[in-house]
Amino acid sequence: MLDLLYPPPPPGEIRSLRRKIRRARRALSDARNCDMHIERVRSARRRKRAARRETWTAVEHYLLERRAEHFERALRKLSKVNLAVLYVHLRHFLSAEGSASLVRQPTDHALHAHHHGSGQALDERDSYQRIGATLGRLHGAFRSQVELAERDPRGPVVHGVRIAAKRLRYLIEVFEELEAAGSAEALAWLRALQQHLGNWHDLDVLEELMIEMVARPHFLRDHLDLALEVQKLILKNRETKQVFLDRTFQMLRE
Secondary structure, three states: OHHHHOOOOOOHHHHHHHHHHHHHHHHHHHHHHHHHHHHHHHHHHHHOOHHHHHHHHHHHHHHHHHHHHHHHHHHHHHHOOOOHHHHHHHHHHHOHHHHHHHHHOOOHHHHHHHHHOOHHHHHHHHHHHHHHHHHHHHHHHHHHHHHHHHHOOOHHHHHHHHHHHHHHHHHHHHHHHOOOOOHHHHHHHHHHHHHHHHHHHHHHHHHHHHHHHHHOHHHHHHOHHHHHHHHHHHHHHHHHHHHHHHHHHHHHHO
């Protein structure tokens, strides 16, 4: 919405607002991730034997603490977001007067198209060229990230594949809406790939949270036996994570 109302370059106040919204969104995303992991942990606890349930319960308590911290931070960041400027501009934009002013003030490009007659055809051709160029750029970035991950399958690199696939999928969804040939098949493939990458990412984040949990000095000092059990969960989690990573690379090689 900000990009629609304020085409580049946006005013400094809008750039600041965008940054604040992005930070608040990240904090809320962290809280949402904790919710998802809490449900995963509760599900695992119900399936495990009594000895392992105590370990999963400790992990759940830690996740609840982290969720509260993320949520509190998100509220602080949201409190700094002043949406008054956006609200006033949006209200004017959607009002009859604002809409009429847009109609009454044609752009130079529109006037040029009116006088030359072929403006619409040129605009349409330019649009397709831009979309095609964007597709080539996103596909190239995706393939480059895949090649990098095949050489270096560390977490941050694989995460880059996930992000590149997501951006490519967003554009392919536009092609599917336009009923472009082959777009449905490409979209189905990307969604299946993202499912494996998403499962891998969820387990990767859970692993990081469990490592944070046992790395706390007071936890190691007071709950050493429990810390060793959590370490076993981390190792098991890595095995499952590797399964999804193998499935991802198998799809990429087919």
